[in-house]
Amino acid sequence: MSTTKKTVTLLGAGTQGARLAYMWSRQGYPVSLIDKSSKQLELAGEKIEALQKEGGFLGSAEGQWSNVTRALSDELKSAILKSWLVVECVPESLSLKRAVVEELDQLAGPETIIASNSSSYTITEILGGLKTKYPDRFVSLHSYWPPETSAIEIMGSGNTRPDIISLLKTETKAHGFEPFHVRNLSTGYIYNRIWAAIKRETLFALEEGVATPEEIDGIFKAVLKTPKGPCEQMDVVGLDVVLDIENHYAEVRPGLPEEPRTYLQKMVAQGKLGVKSGSGFFKYGDVKE
Template identity: 45%
Template sequence: MLSAVPPPDQPRILNMHFFMPPAVRVVELMTCGVTHAAIFPFLYAELTRLKLSPVVVKKESTGFLFNRIWAAIKRECLTVIAEGVGSPEDIDGVWTQMFGSQEGPCRIMDQVGLDTVAHIEEHYIEERGFNPSARDFVVREYVDKGKLGKKSQSGGLYPPQPENPPSTSQTLYILDLGLTNLSAPLASGRVLAGSTDGKTPLTPLSTFESLPDGITALSNRLYWTAMGPPSTNTGSIRSSTLSGGDITTILPPGAVHTPKQITADRTNSFLYVSDREGMRVLRFRPDGSDLTVLVQNGDFNDPEHKRDQTRWCVGIAVDPIHRLLYWSQKGPSKGSQGRIMRAGLDIPRVETAENRSDIETLFSGLPEPTDLELDVETETLYWCDRGELPLGNTVNCASVARGAEAEVEEGRSEMERKLGYKIILSGLHEAIGLQLDLGNGVIYASDLGGSVYRFNIDGSGKERIYEAECAFAGIALV
């Protein structure tokens, strides 16, 4: 290209490397060999003014800084696979845990296309004399067999993923806590309606809510929690039709202290809610009747109990088939004292919510677990964790079937065996809301950073479907 430019104009030419996705703000600048030195400080200042992060490569090179480092990573990953040292799943699992990234190098190579990976490696071999074994391996075992990655029906380093797009007839309901409205952060919450593909603008169904946190649907109505000002015992449960009409209060302020996630038992027509500073789990009918305390971890009138965040109940899930209740106790912020608990739907005879003996601790030492979801058929529990990386700001899953811990853990990564659960997605920003869509094989998650994501059950294919200046919390799909 440079040879086509008149020599007097060649000093005005340079190489610039932008990154994808656009959220990555880095821009690499590199000379074409004769670029005028004054261009670099000028572009550096302009790019910085535009909130980008410029990096000046010190000399002309075959490949920018990142390209060269990334090429070495790809080359070694392919070598590890070729030698049978590790699988793509092993490599990506270690990578995402170490660096907190959304995708590992093998998954990214599949997205780019293995034919493109081979072509780039061919260029480096010609220019820099590298060992061609990694290139030869990917061409022989994948490219020549039509296994080009995500764009190929034959798959690539990973098996092909079935195309199963979510039904666009479904509505995604999302809560905005309202914390970004600095003039009234405790009374600016909203109930929003959107679409599963994010192409429909979010529509407010209710506004001026007091810190809405959890949402679910039952019998063609929405039910959501309103926490109220923290520590004031003024939380409530609210409800509306699916279109936002007939808004009413099911449990008035004071009937529940600081309600967090809410879930529905559609088999028996009950609602369940975790009450954070109330340190309890509650059950009630859709009209607010038959309010029952199932778990009570402390007395919110006791200041010492109320300060102990290990007692706080946050997430909730119910299994009406096996008659089991699951909830999270998040512990102090980023404190790695979080737990996920389980008990029966019914308090044992002659016992109370305070002293029931059937409570189990399934997982402990978690960074800060929040919302739960349960695949009842497979008895797989999913949860968000808003704690610190590498284990926090994640979506996780584990089998909670009785006796599952005694089964042979074939195919599990070393990290999964060590933790006792699997991290399927990382890189969220204060992860809160979670919604399974088992029929379409996808999961939705939200975070306080203002994003709603959709991704496959195994954590692949993550895409941000909504992004706004909001603090998103609970999600429901109808």
């Protein structure tokens, strides 16, 4: 590592924060996991410990795990002062992420990289309107479901220093990720843009009455040999969340068809949110997680 500081600090101890803490603890370097909820930190600790005991996901690093320090938000400043990288993993609210990033910018020195794990908002959108002290050290660092899905997407803003991208590519790979550099500003990064097109056409086909959810998922799995089809995947994510994402795409990409969003709006209005509500495209028992 080319920095004198060794700690990675993760802000937000939800599912993604816990899984990222597991990944970043791989090489034995310190990891700090910060959250405002002591209960959430306790649950995250149990998840991290379980993943470390399994160990098989990251193979050769088994036995090298560092302890993950879990702390409440009032210890954020002391954690940041020891960190070369701080990653926000807070809920997908643009106003919340802006507030968090602004606070991190005030607390962290110029050598500390500040990253967002957001799936919906680019670092450029999050920084919009903020007066940051060091605008060249911000980056999007988006992961999916580590460690099972090891892909991580690295995307800078127009101001991000090139050496930050190089360092993150090296360090994420060393910690068991498979890094992909998003070379230009892209809402949805790489994979989610492709996935968005699949979701949109699925919803369009349903709205037009071309096929049922069962038939769409059936042919999708038959051709691509995937365990889940797009309707099942959307049910697991939550149709209200899918709708929020689609609305955001429509805001930044004028001209997207309205029919897919209208179809989703009707389902959400009926309380059909997917797995979490018991029904969506399928009944809860029909969706295998």
